[in-house]
Amino acid sequence: MRASRLLSILNTLQARGQVTAPALAEALEVSVRTVYRDIDALSAAGVPVYAERGAEGGYRLVDGYRVRLNGLSPREAEALFLGGLGDAAEDLGLGAAAAAAQIKLLAALPQEQRASAEQMRARFHLDAPGWFTDADRPAHLGAMADAVWRQRRLRIRYRSWKGEVERIVDPLGIVMKAGAWYMVGAVDGSVRTFRIGRVEALEVIAEGFVRPSGFDLATYWKASTERLDAELYPHVAVVRLSPLGLRILTSVSPPFVRAGLELDAPGPDGWRQARLPVGPYQQAVYDLARLGPEVEVLEPAEFRAGLAELLARAAALYRTRRGRPSRAGGQGALRARRA
Structure with missing residues (x-):
């Protein structure tokens, strides 16, 4: 039990950079004192973990330190192959990368987990579009996804129900909902949603942008859809x-x-x-x-x-x-x- 907990702490620090003891305790469902003892055990085992004091302090690993342990349970490995991105990854220009990542992950898994993950992929499939609707294949999706990733400002010509308009947009994220692709972007300081299939023209501006502090795509999308439902x-x-x-x-x-x-x-x-x-x-x-x-x-x-x-x-x-x-x-x- 403790070995699993130590591995969870190590993976969390490696993934998140800096984490406080109370946050680790809450995630692991143990006391803060137990986290202190586990950190001491990691240090004694040669893991370069150190603490930063102060209001914004916490535990972190020495910069550049990585451990080659995936620590995946059989169910976790199965869940990764249930992602079901399929055509969506292809549309985003990530099809080859997703396929290569799955091959590498399979190669890294123990034999018993490898067979289980293959069974999961063979027996479950995600088909995102609703019945009797075609999947969205926006012409500018790949370029927009690249701009989101590289934080590049966009100039778009957008067809809304009011007519065509031109906008300068800071692309913050992309969402697929019921087979349709949407871009969430900031325009003049306010966050808006654009259906990518209605973008008539797109130009990537060399100028970058800074993401709004504290913006979370999933939180925004949930609140946005709830607000839209209430308006409809x-x-x-x-x-x-x-x-x-x-x-x-x-x-x-x-x-x-x-x-x-x-x-x-x-x-x-x-x-x-x-x-x-x-x-x-x-x-x-x-x-x-x-x-x-x-x-x-x-x-x-x-x-x-x-x-x-x-x-x-x-x-x-x-x-x-x-x-x-x-x-x-x-x-x-x-x-x-x-x-």
Whole structure:
């Protein structure tokens, strides 16, 4: 147990540079005093670890020191081969590098872990794009990824719903969401999101930039998507749902709507009253229309009236003579159905 803990401390220091004793204790789920003893043990074993005192101090390894131990457990080795980047790495221009890294990692693993990692790669695959959508293949993705990595400022011509605009952007990161690629970049001091497929032209500026202090791509993306969901579904509708309507709603609604769904207990007929996030008027009416007769909108009143009008127009369309089979055709169809 202690050997594993010492290796974890060594790998953490090697990966992060400088770490405080309380941070190590929290990560290892031990006391700070135990960390002190483990650091002493590493020093006694010849590992050049030293402490820097002060408010910004901590433990670190002597610059340039590296240990050639991967310390991977079988499950950790398997997880590395479950990364599933595949085409995404290729799109970023890292396909050959990713393949070479996996080959080198396999060569470094013990025989039993090597077989297990190969099995993981053969039996699990990540397909990021959603059903019935094509994977995004933006023309400028490779150049943009290189600019992100080298911290080079970009001049882009971007096609938004308002029209084409030109922007000077500090590219901070790239995200793939449901098969689509996005760039997160700073423009005039504010961080924005751009869909890379809408970049019409790109020029890499030789001038570099400094990343905002404390910026974390994953944290920004999570907050950004939550804010976007709230903007897309600003209203709340009160509805009644049949059991079938509830199943349809949960199968066709995005996660934000499902998470915000509040259900009352079923009535004698099995129908349930519910509150759910909905979009602006027209979007909400058409979204609810997908449930047909399995939903009754109670509030807001304008949404109820809008859905009633929409369904009435659909019913009128199917009552027209053009939309009905002839009498003979209808009888033939009925006889065929009975047969």
